[in-house]
Amino acid sequence: MTMNEILVYQSIFGEGASEMDDQKSHVNDLLLEIFENILVTEQKALRRGSFSDLSIAEMHTLEGIGLYDAHTMSETAARLEITTGTLTVAVDKLVRKGYVERLRDEADRRIVRVKLTRKGKLAYRLHTKFHTLLVERLLLPLDETGKKTLIRTLETIDGFVREQYRRYNITED
């Protein structure tokens, strides 16, 4: 970590954030490992499956498009929190691969909507199953109290990370 990175880090997380005792260091390692391993496992599962030509980013674009809806490009971009330009590039590739189709709005031909094809729907469902299995395995050894504690902890982490994300976005703007 460079000095500049440490200063940015401390401005977001507060002073002393770079000094970690064993417990904090362990939590930090766990968070990074979980984040990294989920992404890598998702990618490996995709590579070995029936939809090996999809990247994780493309799979998440399919999720943003949704299983049944036919949203406009700007609605879909907003859902994915990306620009319409970035979405256009992603959709072009997904159309070529056969996962997404573009539809002209019946009432207003200037409006283009995006929708999953049959192949896109199958990929979406299999990916959802991957996440369902992941969560089921995670919850399996826990009793009701353990599950509630886990959910509360994850909600706290999620709330905190979202707050930092908002602050970071404001700083960037």
Add this chain to the structure above:
Amino acid sequence: MPEPTRSEVLNEISASIARLSNLPESEITEGQLLVVDLKLDSLAIYELVVDLEERFGMQISNEDAEGLETVGEAVDYVLMRLSAAQ
């Protein structure tokens, strides 16, 4: 549109399973288990689900799809959903 009969729903499901499993439609019966007897994997189950959604105009969740163990249960499920939508 009149609600399809049990036998019409069974025929649709059997036709879809026959396409997915390469078995003759005549060999598919209500008591057969989708995964164990008909060897449908997760992808094939979802193919069946998309067929049913398109044919009967309904939305089926992964959770509901995974709860269907036999051909007969799939028939019951479609009939129940169609009846609830009336």
